[in-house]
Amino acid sequence: MAFKNDFLWGSASAAYQIEGAHNTDGKGQSIWDIWAHLPGKTFEGTNGDIACDHYNRYKEDVALMKEMGLQTYRFSIAWTRILPTGTGEVNAKGIQFYNNLIDELLANGIVPMVTLYHWDLPQSLQEQYGGWESRTIIDDFVNYARICFEYFGDRVKHWIVMNEPNIFTSLGYMLKLHPPGVQDEKLFLKTFHHTVLAHARTVLTYKEMGQDGLIGSSIAYSPSYAATDKKEDLEAKAMFDATGPLWYLDSYFKGDYPDEAVDYYIEKQVMPVVTESDYDEMKRAALKCDFIGINYYQTSTVAHNPVDGVGFSGMNTTGKKGTQSDNGVPGLYKHVRNEKLEYTDWDWAIDPDGLRYGLELLKERYDLPIIISENGLGAYDSLTETGEIEDDYRIDYLKKHVMACDRAIENGVDLMAYCTWSFTDLLSWLNGYKKRYGFIHIDFESEELPRTRKKSYEWYKNLIASNGKTL
Numbered sequence: 001m002a003f004k005n006d007f008l009w010g011s012a013s014a015a016y017q018i019e020g021a022h023n024t025d026g027k028g029q030s031i032w033d034i035w036a037h038l039p040g041k042t043f044e045g046t047n048g049d050i051a052c053d054h055y056n057r058y059k060e061d062v063a064l065m066k067e068m069g070l071q072t073y074r075f076s077i078a079w080t081r082i083l084p085t086g087t088g089e090v091n092a093k094g095i096q097f098y099n100n101l102i103d104e105l106l107a108n109g110i111v112p113m114v115t116l117y118h119w120d121l122p123q124s125l126q127e128q129y130g131g132w133e134s135r136t137i138i139d140d141f142v143n144y145a146r147i148c149f150e151y152f153g154d155r156v157k158h159w160i161v162m163n164e165p166n167i168f169t170s171l172g173y174m175l176k177l178h179p180p181g182v183q184d185e186k187l188f189l190k191t192f193h194h195t196v197l198a199h200a201r202t203v204l205t206y207k208e209m210g211q212d213g214l215i216g217s218s219i220a221y222s223p224s225y226a227a228t229d230k231k232e233d234l235e236a237k238a239m240f241d242a243t244g245p246l247w248y249l250d251s252y253f254k255g256d257y258p259d260e261a262v263d264y265y266i267e268k269q270v271m272p273v274v275t276e277s278d279y280d281e282m283k284r285a286a287l288k289c290d291f292i293g294i295n296y297y298q299t300s301t302v303a304h305n306p307v308d309g310v311g312f313s314g315m316n317t318t319g320k321k322g323t324q325s326d327n328g329v330p331g332l333y334k335h336v337r338n339e340k341l342e343y344t345d346w347d348w349a350i351d352p353d354g355l356r357y358g359l360e361l362l363k364e365r366y367d368l369p370i371i372i373s374e375n376g377l378g379a380y381d382s383l384t385e386t387g388e389i390e391d392d393y394r395i396d397y398l399k400k401h402v403m404a405c406d407r408a409i410e411n412g413v414d415l416m417a418y419c420t421w422s423f424t425d426l427l428s429w430l431n432g433y434k435k436r437y438g439f440i441h442i443d444f445e446s447e448e449l450p451r452t453r454k455k456s457y458e459w460y461k462n463l464i465a466s467n468g469k470t471l
């Protein structure tokens with residue numbers, strides 16, 4: 001196998017999805033603390049008030065990581081634990097929690113990989129100025145990031161500034177599925193641009209502070225195929241790429257937006273204000289990024305969509321396979337089912353070779369080292385009569401994706417780390433607790449939230465021990 005000796009085998013999580021302790025030790029409310037309690041917003045009203053209770057059980061969870069031989073653990077910091085209202089006084093107990101977690105990881109030989117923003121914006125900033133809608137967020141975010149670097153930068157050497165800014169802005173401002181539940185394309189593009197600027201200024205600040213670790217951001221990445229080689233489908237693919245993956249990746253890692261999409265948005269009168277000094281900052285930051293983070297779950301197969309064609313018709317959040325209908329942007333493109341691929345129960349395409357293809361495209365366009373900060377299979381897991389979880393389907397999924405990484409490395413991709421989503425089962429933002437991703441099963445029905453190792457846990461343990469050889 002092509003994995004170098006310093007390759008990091010890891011697994012990931014996010015604060016809101018695992019920590020619980022939503023109002024403990026001075027933590028402020030985030031937009032998700034509010035949103036998940038609004039009727040009808042999440043699957044069967046599930047929320048992260050308790051989640052996996054990782055806040056109180058982090059030692060038990062780290063012990064399981066250690067036993068597995070995990071080399072890096074990616075987790076996010078909840079901004080509202082550090083600064084309960086987003087700005088102002090630092091909450092010492094929040095600092096203490098993350099200090100404890102980082103120290104526990106290091107004491108067990110696990111490299112902490114920290115995400116600064118995994119969607120849990122302080123509610124107070126949403127109320128004060130609309131959160132990501134205002135440029136005021138940029139300085140507030142950098143202030144928060146700086147505090148994290150000051151307190152944790154001596155021990156944390158891998159920083160992911162943003163997690164999937166493309167997802168939280170599109171679901172929040174186009175599809176009405178995430179807070180604040182708005183549908184306004186202009187606002188979506190504007191909020192996304194503000195994430196680009198917050199990321200850029202954070203990267204520059206990190207370097208100006210003389211910090212000696214690695215910094216980047218993670219984009220949800222769906223490489224695409226045209227449904228056929230007909231001209232109209234190829235054009236649809238090109239526009240999907242320009243307004244989708246390239247819009248997100250170029251802005252973060254080239255400091256620019258793709259021309260075709262800029263022209264399209266200007267004509268549509270939704271192009272955000274991007275000043276010369278924005279471009280300057282974006283470009284300077286792009287040169288300082290140490291890696292591209294990608295979260296890879298699936299590819300998109302794209303076809304022509306007439307002006308009176310399909311729009312957004314919802315996502316399969318029920319876990320009933322085959323219930324996802326085509327989604328698209330009228331006049332631009334639509335996503336269609338790819339008959340060559342298998343699908344999960346939530347209708348996500350399973351496409352390991354799409355990962356290799358995507359990694360190679362990234363190498364060609366950006367030529368930066370890459371961290372896969374998420375990859376995994378959301379599935380129903382059930383316990384056997386003897387209480388085991390035989391998740392061979394997850395092993396199969398991960399195995400094929402690791403093989404794709406191996407091929408990409410062989411083809412010249414500089415891959416630094418692979419993090420599965422997720423270490424333990426956790427809360428899925430829109431799909432509740434039944435969509436499971438972890439190596440560790442958690443019985444969310446039981447107050448004790450007991451942890452049980454799945455079959456995939458042993459498999460990943462062996463894989464790590466052999467540096468990818470025992471697939």
Ligand code: BG6
Nearest residue numbers: 014163164167378428429430431
């Ligand atoms: C990514 C997010 O979009 O995908 C995670 O960074 C999320 O937070 C994961 O949980 C899986 O998505 P879902 O919808 O299946 O929970």
